[in-house]
Each structure stands twice: as C-alpha cells, then as structure tokens.
Amino acid sequence: MNGGRLSSGSRVAIIGGGIAGVGMAASLLFNARARGCAVDVRVYDSGDPSGIAPPAVLTPECRSRLAALGCRIPLEWRAHELRGVEILSHGQREVLPSAPGGLWVVDGWPQGQGGVALVREVLAGAATAQGARFIQRRVERVENQPSAPDAPAAVRKNGPLVVRAQGSGERFHAVALATGAGPSLGDSFFPGFQPAPTVAAVQARLRQASPRAAPLARLWLSPLPTVDGLWLLPGAHSVYALAFGPAVTPADLCQALMMAARDGLVEEGFELAALETTRLPYGPGRSLVAPGQLAVGAVALGHPLQLGLTETLASCSRAAVALLDAGLEESALERRYVRDGLAEMLEDAAAGARSIPWLRRAGRRAPQAFLTARSRGSSGGMGGGGVLGLSAPTPLSLLSTARWAGVRETMASWVRTTVEPLPTTIPSMEPDLYYIVDDDPDQREAMTQLLEATGARVVAFADELALFCAVARRPPTAILLDVVLHWVDGLRLCEGLKQHPLTRDTRVVVMSGLNRPHVRQRALEAGAEAFLPKPVNPERLLRQLLGMVPATPPASATKSQEALSEESGRYAS
Structure with missing residues (x-):
C-alpha cells in the first residue's frame, strides 16, 4: 500500500x-x-x-x-x-x-x-x-x-x-x-x-x-x-x-x-x-x-x-x-x-426507473413520448448515453416527455369512455372444437377418444404455451385444463384466459388429482365453470361439456373410461 x-x-x-x-x-x-x-x-x-x-x-x-x-x-x-x-x-x-x-x-x-x-x-x-x-x-x-x-x-x-x-x-x-x-x-x-x-x-x-x-x-x-x-x-x-x-x-x-x-x-x-x-x-x-x-x-x-x-x-x-x-x-x-x-449514471438510472410508471400512464401516447425525447438529442456525457442502447433519448429527457404524456393521457381519460383495445380481426368460436391441456399423454389420449366418440373435434396439448397461440387463432367451445403443468400453474393460466378479451368467453373446465376444497375454490375464483377431480368420471365430463350422456357409450368411449379409471391410483395421490 x-x-x-x-x-x-x-x-x-x-x-x-x-x-x-x-x-x-x-x-x-x-x-x-x-x-x-x-x-x-x-x-x-x-x-x-x-x-x-x-x-x-x-x-x-x-x-x-x-x-x-x-x-x-x-x-x-x-x-x-x-x-x-x-x-x-x-x-x-x-x-x-x-x-x-x-x-x-x-x-x-x-x-x-x-x-x-x-x-x-x-x-x-x-x-x-x-x-x-x-x-x-x-x-x-x-x-x-x-x-x-x-x-x-x-x-x-x-x-x-x-x-x-x-x-x-x-x-x-x-x-x-x-x-x-x-x-x-x-x-x-x-x-x-x-x-x-x-x-x-x-x-x-x-x-x-x-x-x-x-x-x-x-x-x-x-x-x-x-x-x-x-x-x-x-x-x-x-x-x-x-x-x-x-x-x-x-x-x-x-x-x-x-x-x-x-x-x-x-x-x-x-x-x-x-x-x-x-x-x-x-x-x-x-x-x-x-x-x-x-x-x-x-x-x-x-x-x-x-x-x-x-x-x-x-x-x-x-x-x-x-x-x-x-x-x-x-x-x-x-x-x-x-x-x-x-x-x-446514477441520475440516469433513477430517471430510467421513474419513467416506467409514467410510460404506463401514457398509454397510446408512450411511443410518441420516445420520439419527442429523441428529438432533444443526446446528453453528450461520458456515461451510458441514451436508453435502448441508442445515443438518444436520454433517460432524463424520456422522463420529462413520459411524465407530460402520462398527464395528458390521464386528463383525456376523464372525458373519454374507456374502450378495451381489440385486434381488428377477431376469430369466431368454432363449435364442437375442444382443447385438452394435460402433461400426461395417457390422460390426453383417453379424454381425446372419449370426446371424439361424440363427434367432437379435439386438439390435445402437452405445452400450455401452444394452447395460448391456438386459442388466439381458433377459439374452441371449451378447454379442459390440468392444474399441474410444465411452465405455469393451471389455475393462473385459467385466470389469464378469462381476463383477456379474446378468451374471456371461452369455457374452461379445470381438472386435478388434488381434490381439495381450497383447490376447487381457487379454480372457480379463477373463472372455471367447473372443477373435476381426477380420475375424471367420463359421464360427468360429458354431462358438463355436452349437457347429456349417451345411453350406450360407443366402444371407444368405453375404452376411454377404462383408461381414465386406470389412472386413478397415480392421480389421486
């Protein structure tokens, strides 16, 4: 030293x-x-x-x-x-x-x-x-x-x-x-x-x-x-x-x-x-x-x-x-x-963080706020320069324009009826189309055979993200949703589907081997129309989705019922 x-x-x-x-x-x-x-x-x-x-x-x-x-x-x-x-x-x-x-x-x-x-x-x-x-x-x-x-x-x-x-x-x-x-x-x-x-x-x-x-x-x-x-x-x-x-x-x-x-x-x-x-x-x-x-x-x-x-x-x-x-x-x-x-740099970090809530409030005016801030040029300092990896806008100039855009948008909202933004083209719901989301292949196959025996069209997913993309393009009559999935919690997924304007009217039936009152309550609070415990009873499933049960189920449906029953030991745990 x-x-x-x-x-x-x-x-x-x-x-x-x-x-x-x-x-x-x-x-x-x-x-x-x-x-x-x-x-x-x-x-x-x-x-x-x-x-x-x-x-x-x-x-x-x-x-x-x-x-x-x-x-x-x-x-x-x-x-x-x-x-x-x-x-x-x-x-x-x-x-x-x-x-x-x-x-x-x-x-x-x-x-x-x-x-x-x-x-x-x-x-x-x-x-x-x-x-x-x-x-x-x-x-x-x-x-x-x-x-x-x-x-x-x-x-x-x-x-x-x-x-x-x-x-x-x-x-x-x-x-x-x-x-x-x-x-x-x-x-x-x-x-x-x-x-x-x-x-x-x-x-x-x-x-x-x-x-x-x-x-x-x-x-x-x-x-x-x-x-x-x-x-x-x-x-x-x-x-x-x-x-x-x-x-x-x-x-x-x-x-x-x-x-x-x-x-x-x-x-x-x-x-x-x-x-x-x-x-x-x-x-x-x-x-x-x-x-x-x-x-x-x-x-x-x-x-x-x-x-x-x-x-x-x-x-x-x-x-x-x-x-x-x-x-x-x-x-x-x-x-x-x-x-x-x-x-x-510390001042820029503070300004960048403070810009975020103002940009949220600015809503549709936020992109223009970036352009307005960019027109004011760069700081010319020795720090990181602008946001987004660009020389401009700087965090301080963005904070200024974002704050003003947020104030203007808030004032405009007081006299404007809020209309939820929707895409220009909204696909119509396809009748008799059902989506099944379950990470277990045997369960997916069994429920697919059961529903197809009634003449319905079924698409089964092992990946819940694929469900999101499919729902946006082809809204189904109903979704059968397992609780335990690979990436996200099925109940949270149900809640997200019911909150979005594209999927809020889609019927969701939640299934789970955890047949507990609190799980059932959470499913219903998330927007599910029903909660079905696993192993799923085929007659109850058909009654819930179709409102009726065939007097003599076809052979494929009987086979599906047996397959569903065979899963009871594993899913009841």
Whole structure:
C-alpha cells in the first residue's frame, strides 16, 4: 500500500464472475499496468449455472470499451445488426432507428452459448492474460479485520479485508462486489450496504421455425396489467423474451407471448424452449462504498430500459480508476467513485426507473413520448448515453416527455369512455372444437377418444404455451385444463384466459388429482365453470361439456373410461 492507495503487490478480490466481475478484473489490471503497478486480482466465481444466458447487444461504445481492455472482437459478432427498436403501446407503434453499425446482437443459442456468456468468455480471457486468477468458490461474507500489530509480516501485508468463502478466508486490500441484480450479499458485504433496487422479471427463449433474424428489437409497454414491459430481442435462430413488472409471473409472460404471436410480433409456431424468473435493476443503489470496498455493475445501478452492456463496463472502469487514484478511505472512494464517477449514471438510472410508471400512464401516447425525447438529442456525457442502447433519448429527457404524456393521457381519460383495445380481426368460436391441456399423454389420449366418440373435434396439448397461440387463432367451445403443468400453474393460466378479451368467453373446465376444497375454490375464483377431480368420471365430463350422456357409450368411449379409471391410483395421490 502507498498512502492508502493500491500499489504493486496489493491484493484485490472481486466477488462475481459475470460480465461485471470479469470486466472489473480486466479494467483494474489494465489501469494498474498503465500506472506501472502490479496488482494481484482474484475473481471469486461461484460457478453456479446462470440458467438462461441472454443475448448480448453491443453498442459502438461497448465495442470500444471491450477493445480497449484487450478483447478481440470476433468478425462473426457483427452477423446480426439491429435496424432499430420498435416501441409499442395500446395499438400505437414507433421505430427508433439505430445508427449504421450501431447495435450488434451477439448470440450462439441454441447451437452454442448465449451472447452474454460469449462476451463474458472473451473478457475473462483478456483478464486472465493480464494476470487475473479465478477461484471457484461461493463467497459468504466480507469482514473488515485489521491484523494485530504482533501478527506475522505475511499477514499484515495482505490487507484488512477477509473474504469468507466456503469455509476458507483470505485477506485483501480491496474488495469489489459484482454479483448482478440477483440476490446480493447485503450487510454481509459491509454494514449498511444498499444495492440497487430490483423488479421481478421472467425471461424465456423461443425457438423459431425458420432461421431468419428480424431487424428490429421490440419493447411492448404494458401489454397486460401485471406487465410493465415486454422485450423481444431477435437472434438468428431464436427470440429472447423478457417481461418485467412488480408482480409479473411466468403465466403473464406466456399470455403476453400469445398476444405477440396474434399480432405478428413473433413468428407463429415458435417453441418455448426455456423459461425462468429473474430480477432486473430498477434504479440506483444508495450506499455503494466502504473502506476499500465498492459495488459495480447491475448490483450498483440500472433500469429496465437499458439495452446493452455500456453502463456495466463504464462502472467497472470508473471503479478501477477510483481504487488506483483515490485511495481506499471511504470518503475518498465516495468522492472519486460515486460523486465524480457515477453521478451521471446514477441520475440516469433513477430517471430510467421513474419513467416506467409514467410510460404506463401514457398509454397510446408512450411511443410518441420516445420520439419527442429523441428529438432533444443526446446528453453528450461520458456515461451510458441514451436508453435502448441508442445515443438518444436520454433517460432524463424520456422522463420529462413520459411524465407530460402520462398527464395528458390521464386528463383525456376523464372525458373519454374507456374502450378495451381489440385486434381488428377477431376469430369466431368454432363449435364442437375442444382443447385438452394435460402433461400426461395417457390422460390426453383417453379424454381425446372419449370426446371424439361424440363427434367432437379435439386438439390435445402437452405445452400450455401452444394452447395460448391456438386459442388466439381458433377459439374452441371449451378447454379442459390440468392444474399441474410444465411452465405455469393451471389455475393462473385459467385466470389469464378469462381476463383477456379474446378468451374471456371461452369455457374452461379445470381438472386435478388434488381434490381439495381450497383447490376447487381457487379454480372457480379463477373463472372455471367447473372443477373435476381426477380420475375424471367420463359421464360427468360429458354431462358438463355436452349437457347429456349417451345411453350406450360407443366402444371407444368405453375404452376411454377404462383408461381414465386406470389412472386413478397415480392421480389421486
């Protein structure tokens, strides 16, 4: 150490092996070498599977920052370039064009890794080449324990911060937290640490039937009451979907995708290949530094309208400079890193998060609010620049126009009769068409044979997302819906169907092996016209759907009844 600053031989721990973690390692080593300082950097990478690896969107600034850190940009990364971002809200849409060569979508899924994983791999290679070492351990806490005066010299020179990871402890002079917007260490990083607030989100990967990449990313604002926004980011062989909102659920994302397929925003016949819940940063953190400690990346700041890695990489470079130039005292780090380095980015994060509720209120005026804000130009600052990965509009200008659009729309709604938006063409219900949704093939086959024996047409689904898309194109007479499904809860699915104008009049019969009063009550509250316990009684099923039961069921119906009965042992449990 040199006057409280990092000097040759100083040890720095980075908690988190994602983009922010490896970006921080590369930035710190690059800036230290430029100052003639040899720093020992250890990256604690828990190695936990990240689930869905999203694609990466590289803006010109992203690519410049990566190149400056010694990353080689593969030529294939520019294979898919976005022409712009389309904003949709309540039937209105506008396109914000990107500059030529502006937005590259990097993605290898499903044949290879997701784009974020690919960029992380390149950054990790650059950090390793400069001397970073990766430790495959999960960090539990960080302790500030200055060594005793009588401690051995080898202990005293290794710094006062102890990183506890899976039973081991190592000393460091500085520690950076780069764990992303998911669960962070909280007070286990340092007492009083307040990371960026987060909002619930659900992400999915859609496999397309035809290998073609759309030229536009899409942001659909408030497609559902529980969804603030739906991102649709195209790749060469897939679409990445991300829905966010305080109460968003996987069922909400599935319903929004049904609507997107109906409106031509995604290709019909897509397959839902992966789905999981996640968290997004939703504003700035409030307490980001302690003596020798700081937070970088999404754990420190961010908002859902960011498209790209610019803000994450910028926070890494500013954290590295602060540690090397300002010293490790809390006041010095606060001044150099937070007030001087992140002030503009923290302000942008706050403005971006505050724009979301105003854009919801703006309704059909929201797309125009983006255009109006864009016409005001970019800030010209050194931060991430504009929202959506573009140079403009900036978060502050968007907040201003979104607020005004929200006020105008609210005032207009006082004198306007609310009319629920519907598509221009609404398919008519097909009589004698029934949909069965059950993840058990024997149950699907048995009920299909029973209903077809009465002359009805039956389509059986193992995937509830396929049901959503089919209902939008061909509304049936009724839907037989199991409670336990692959992606979402059947009761939540029933509720979503009954709330949407395209499907609210469709009859839904819920089935479940959990024949409990509370399950029955939840099904009826969700809008089901009936609850049938499993094993389903064929006569009761036919009476419920058709209002009558044949005096002598056909042979196929008898066979179906036997098949349904054979399932009783398994489904009654």
